[in-house]
Amino acid sequence: MPDDQDPKQVTNNDLPDSQFAGGLINANTVNAGQIGGNVYNIHFGPQATSDNSSPSRQQTNRLQQERESIYKAYTLQSQKVANIRNAWVIETDPSRKFQYGQQLQTEERTLQELGDKLETIEQKLSKVDNEQTKTNANIYIKRPPIEEKCYNAIVQPGALIRIKAPQRMGKTLLLEKILDHTRGQGYQTAKLDLKLADVENLANLKTFLQWLCVDVADSLDLEPQLDKHWQEVFGLNKNCTRYFQKYLLSVTDAPLVLSIDNFERLFDYPEIFPQFCLLLRGWYEAAKQGDKIGNIWKKLRLVVVHSTESYPSLDTNHSPFNVGLPIELPEFNDQQVLDLAEQQGLNMFGEQGLNGLMGLVGGHPYLVQSAITALSSANAHLKSQQILLEELLRLAPTEQGIFSDHLRQQLWHLQHNPQLETGYKRVVMTDVPVRLDTEVAFKLHSLGLVKLVSNDCVASCDLYRQYFSTRLG
Structure with a gap:
């Protein structure tokens, strides 16, 4: 790209009238001799913002603009990869097939890099949201009797509270209220936000459990001591259990409240999710024992926060989602x-x-x-x-309205997942409940886009129906 060209411009890769096997991919400037090359050149410099905007608002706007630019590039790159892959599959000439194969590997690496950048920006946006939540923590509307039920439950030995609601319903604010209440009782607290977990922390079960142990120790201002309490002769869940039992729960008589926010992040990690659920259920059951070990586990209180049902399959005897106190946050009256x-x-x-x-x-x-x-x-x-x-x-339901940033963010989630986009289009284009695939329905509910009516879905509010019936129509 020439130096004087607009750095935000994305190369045209609509790929119309694509032709394969004849050696030509008619994609305006892309041919068999040059299928590769950059499809994006994105400027990450500071964005212009209003002087009246708060720093967090400016940061959010900048990140949202970056995400939109990268997503456009990601979409173009996905189309490019698909076309090159089709050309590679049906090409019969050995030399051209080899060339397509080499270029396909290059373009797939580029696609992966764009995907990684999107995930990084999502994590940054989550951090900004969390900071804003802390800033607005003094604005809290009670939804009786939910708060009192949580306060009464968390002081019970071996308690487990499960808070469920779609995104942006106030789950984290309620969690902070519970943690503040327990701190007032002299309890220790440790909060794990899985939405902010680096991909490296979720690489495998061992890495995840060791990260959990170190993070909780850090929250309690304790040295990790993994070398002392983690023995390879034991299994992974056993090692994590020993670490809590012999170290974290034994250094003080005060109860420990461990909260896990955005638990649904683990749904996409089948190596971790079922084993970690089994571990939490085991800790909950251990607190029921009447012996010395049971007395140790009675000091642990768990609060699990998630935005949808547990759609990965679990043995009911191994699940933490059918025990303890369930709390489902309603909308404001x-x-x-x-x-x-x-x-x-x-x-x-x-x-x-x-x-x-x-x-x-x-x-x-x-x-x-x-x-x-x-x-x-x-x-x-x-x-x-x-x-x-x-x-x-x-x-409100237009790009001039105050909800425009939020609506575009929701639209991005739909466009990033064709199944969700197709399913939600069905929902907003009719006034009657729609039956969707179970996983699609739960994911849309997690985003707050639908309400579940028995086994069917309806748009969660008229704002969404008006906006998305236009955008997806």
């Missing part, structure tokens, strides 16, 4: 929305305005808070040009 508005100094909701907001986004905590924050900010900074709720609702 009308009064809770009014309480949230009052906490943010907004008192402009009449019955009509409240009904309009709830009719568009339901009681989805993230969407409701985004709307209220926007209205509150406008009320504080634009006193003479106050943004009307009616205008916010009118623009």
